[in-house]
Amino acid sequence: MSGMDVKLVLRSTRVVTPEGTRAAAVLVADGQIEAVLPYDAEVPEGARVEDFGDDVLLPGLVDTHVHVNDPGRTHWEGFWTATRAAAAGGITTLLDMPLNSLPPTTTVENLRIKQEVAAPKAHIDTGFWGGALPDNVKDLRPLHDAGVFGFKCFLSPSGVEEFPELNQEQLANSLAEIAGFGGLLIVHAEDPHHLEAAPQKSGEKYADFLASRPRDAENTAIENLIAQARRLDARVHVLHLSSSDALPQIAAAKREGVKVTVESCPHFLTLTAEEVPDGATEFKCCPPIREAANQDVLWAGLADGTIDCIVSDHSPCTTDLKTPDFASAWGGISSLQLGLPAIWTEARRRGHTLDEVVRWMSAAPAELAGLHRKGAIEAGRDADFAVLDPEATFTVDPAELFHRNQVTAYAGKTLYGVVRSTWLRGNRIAADGELAEPTGRLLERNQ
Numbered sequence: 001m002s003g004m005d006v007k008l009v010l011r012s013t014r015v016v017t018p019e020g021t022r023a024a025a026v027l028v029a030d031g032q033i034e035a036v037l038p039y040d041a042e043v044p045e046g047a048r049v050e051d052f053g054d055d056v057l058l059p060g061l062v063d064t065h066v067h068v069n070d071p072g073r074t075h076w077e078g079f080w081t082a083t084r085a086a087a088a089g090g091i092t093t094l095l096d097m098p099l100n101s102l103p104p105t106t107t108v109e110n111l112r113i114k115q116e117v118a119a120p121k122a123h124i125d126t127g128f129w130g131g132a133l134p135d136n137v138k139d140l141r142p143l144h145d146a147g148v149f150g151f152k153c154f155l156s157p158s159g160v161e162e163f164p165e166l167n168q169e170q171l172a173n174s175l176a177e178i179a180g181f182g183g184l185l186i187v188h189a190e191d192p193h194h195l196e197a198a199p200q201k202s203g204e205k206y207a208d209f210l211a212s213r214p215r216d217a218e219n220t221a222i223e224n225l226i227a228q229a230r231r232l233d234a235r236v237h238v239l240h241l242s243s244s245d246a247l248p249q250i251a252a253a254k255r256e257g258v259k260v261t262v263e264s265c266p267h268f269l270t271l272t273a274e275e276v277p278d279g280a281t282e283f284k285c286c287p288p289i290r291e292a293a294n295q296d297v298l299w300a301g302l303a304d305g306t307i308d309c310i311v312s313d314h315s316p317c318t319t320d321l322k323t324p325d326f327a328s329a330w331g332g333i334s335s336l337q338l339g340l341p342a343i344w345t346e347a348r349r350r351g352h353t354l355d356e357v358v359r360w361m362s363a364a365p366a367e368l369a370g371l372h373r374k375g376a377i378e379a380g381r382d383a384d385f386a387v388l389d390p391e392a393t394f395t396v397d398p399a400e401l402f403h404r405n406q407v408t409a410y411a412g413k414t415l416y417g418v419v420r421s422t423w424l425r426g427n428r429i430a431a432d433g434e435l436a437e438p439t440g441r442l443l444e445r446n447q
Contacts, residue, residue: 006044006047007048007426008028009028011024011052012055016059020355024057025039029426031383035379055388056388060374060422061386062094062374063091063311064149064309066095066313067097068096070114070121071114077316079118080121081404086337088422094125097129099163105130123430125442129150131163132185134166134170144181150186155188156188179232179233187239188240195217204278209284219245223246225238229258233259244297247300263308263310264301268295282408284329286331299346311339314334316407317407333409335408338410340357340386343361396410396412396413
């Protein structure tokens with residue numbers, strides 16, 4: 001190691017590494033982690049030292065499920081606002097979902113449009129998922145070759161007409177194509193037949209909305225997806241799991257060797273159906289926030305490894321679309337800036353450690369997407385960090401969020417975990433609510 005190369009040393013009594021939390025000094029050179037040394041190791045000559053005391057140095061979080069909506073619905077969110085919110089929340093890498101922007105990321109041409117829009121606005125590193133539609137099987141391999149991280153599909157209506165769902169035959173066709181080049185299909189798994197059979201009532205009652213999106217819809221869709229993945233030896237990922245009933249079949253498929261991974265989200269793990277006031281459609285998402293007893297089982301699924309990771313599914317909209325009618329309001333929860341403290345607050349209450357939170361919110365999402373330079377504080381990775389005071393609390397004030405539309409289901413909640421600063425490739429990009437100019441890079445698969 002050449003001491004001349006090391007320009008920065010970050011020290012803390014609590015550094016979360018793959019081997020556990022310990023006092024350490026992290027040496028940074030050319031935007032990468034050069035070495036992780038004992039806390040009191042000799043500092044290379046000329047290096048700047050930042051000592052965070054007892055604040056915890058975490059690897060920057062990786063959020064693989066973000067709806068940025070830019071271009072086309074930039075009044076809902078955009079790369080400038082979304083990546084600022086992410087940076088303020090300790091996230092240093094995000095992957096953008098292919099829908100809710102216009103055009104959707106379903107052809108290489110559309111991908112290029114989105115990259116061009118994102119490049120000057122990205123405060124953090126940003127990559128893209130492609131979309132699998134009924135009529136774009138021919139576009140999947142070109143998108144894969146162009147660097148998307150995988151492909152998203154819906155098995156029930158997506159909510160936007162330009163991104164139709166796949167039926168079982170179309171799912172099989174897309175999955176066979178994607179498996180042929182070793183790609184990844186990520187799936188919104190709710191079965192349309194169960195949804196059509198469920199009681200559909202408009203109005204302000206959350207109980208009526210919950211009944212309209214039954215667990216059976218998730219359970220059946222996941223069962224069918226696992227069967228297809230098994231048959232085709234394909235790699236699939238279940239998005240935003242909310243039904244704990246599906247965990248046994250997922251665990252069994254994993255034991256059998258089916259290539260299936262699963263995520264859940266802060267809202268399913270920290271909010272409960274019992275606490276949603278009638279008319280409070282800031283809590284509306286699909287699949288829905290379910291009961292406290294269901295949430296307990298989801299946490300058990302995290303603890304035993306059946307659920308791999310936690311990502312935001314940040315799906316914002318303008319305030320006017322959150323009408324008090326649960327049937328007609330836009331479904332989506334804004335949480336990009338709040339995911340880490342929301343999860344840490346609940347995790348610590350349940351006896352989990354920050355090491356586990358880092359695995360769920362940084363290491364595992366990075367592994368899912370093949371982001372081998374992200375997700376851990378170890379030599380050779382990008383020097384992406386979040387500095388967290390885990391004992392400090394704050395009360396969520398929507399007006400202080402960087403999201404374009406400051407509607408959040410977490411308003412008024414007191415959360416543990418204040419992000420003091422965020423670092424991207426050795427540069428401080430956020431500190432105490434102040435953001436630097438954008439220096440994020442656009443990422444492609446296998447970079």
